[in-house]
Amino acid sequence: MNQQKKSIILLIFLVIVWGINWPISKIALDYAPPLLFAGIRTVIGGLILILIALPKVKELRFKQLWPVYLTSAILSIVFYYGFQTIGLQYVPAGLFSSIVFLQPVLLGIFSWLWLGESMYGLKMAGLLLGFIGVGSLSIGGLNGSISIWGIVLALASALSWALGTVYMKRNAVRVDMLWMTAMQITIGGIILLLSGSATEKWSDITWSGTFIADTMFIAVFVIALGWLIYFKLINEGEAGKVGSFTFLIPLISIGTSVVFLNEQITLNLVIGLLLIVSSIVLVNVRIGRAAKQSV
Template sequence: MAARSQLTAAAGPATRHATRERAAIALLILAWGATFAAVKVGLESSPPILFAGLRALLGGAVMAVLAWSRSGRPVLAGQGRDYSLLTALNVLLFFGLQTVAIGLLPSGLAAVLIYLQPVLVGLLAWWLLGEPMTPSRISGLVLGFAGIVVVGGGAFAGHVSPAGVALAVASALAWALGTIVFKSTDGRIDGWWAVALPFLGGGALLTLVGLVVEGPDITWSPQFVAALAFAGLVGTALAWSLWFGLVSAGEAGRAASYIFFVPLVGVVIGAIVLGETLTVSLLVGAALVVLGVYLVNCRPRRG
């Protein structure tokens, strides 16, 4: 009886941790999935680079307040290289390149190419961080990406911009490298400031570039303000905090596998909020994604 009580007590914290992790994953998927619709609404009233900069700047400002209240003043000594890489990869290159790519490509095709990121993270984490790459994980990554391809398959018809394809793939690579850089810091920098400072600095630079290149041509309608607020507060501050929290708590490749669900949720929310069409390919793609995520995350049984 005493041994059973001890086992139950030991299982309690593990169960609570698993529950919190599942809740964080679900919230992250919903936040990033809904952000597609918010950005689409926002781009009706703003140039793309300027919108991306304002979104990053707003999210970074909120995160800076939270980071200061939770962690105090940021420690910058000896961490300039880490912060510079996170800013360049996760904000300037990822946000900037994906925004331009979406302007050159059908949105479905752009999403398929940008969500090469989980596959790239799995490969880079195996190559650079020494994380295991089992046959099950390889199969899961391939099936997950195949599901995204099926969902966005209709976008492959028609004219495709080679420059748009190259920019979308480059943005996926930048995001994957940014994830590996954060994982490789291994606690050297505070997780809150790892989001706040890059998005503050990168958002300011993107906003400046947008003002110079595109001009301040923004229609400040209630719809635009709501879209910008959601994209900045939920899609950036909240979502990226959850993302880095999951990456720091486990394997980078495993955490990245979950975001295969994001474009699926984005398609459903687009159908509900924006009246976009749901197709049979969504159901087939969803089945492939679910199977892929299971294979990536299942653990081999011990003898």
């Protein structure tokens, strides 16, 4: 199996697990406060990655690299999950998620500015089209009052995710990717857990079978494997190209919500699907042509 096929398989896995994470998390939040839930699942995911990384313990170099680990943890974990958790209290989930998935657009721009990745008309059009597609999927969440504070937090969540991804790639040469992922998730999870412990009650958690199963699934597949695959793909390919596929995540989320949460399929879903597929084609078309010409 060549590298391109492996990357496609990893991308499919990532989009699926990150997509079904939304309805699963929504179910789990019925059993636990948001920050404690975010901290528990993230710390577990980080500890799993630490166990996997132990054979390469010499590559950790914590004394030299802790500032890099801490900065990455704050951007990609603490700010991303923190802004997300708080912001969902102020605006509808659909609107909030559509704003958060402005991230691929920001990532494409930042990768062009700071990573030297190519930017051309079709790519920019594709990124914008993908965001419009996500907006179409989420337009049903516009009912009710809209809080400017919530919108600001959604934008902050998208911005922190994009900056965290760029920061990770800029430092990829200095650090071991496995330890970088393990440390940022573990440190970020500890900060979230401490924040939750200070503002929420552990006694409010219902340790049911459903909550434990959901938490472990998210910790293992969504956080540990998901973030590891995401940063591996970012490190090995164009960040903007990989980021464009994250537009599919809200689509998977809505599809699984239809199955597990009995939500309805709407015209917005169909329109959003067409726009998102078009987005990915536009972002990747020039890369595809270049690959064919080199064969």
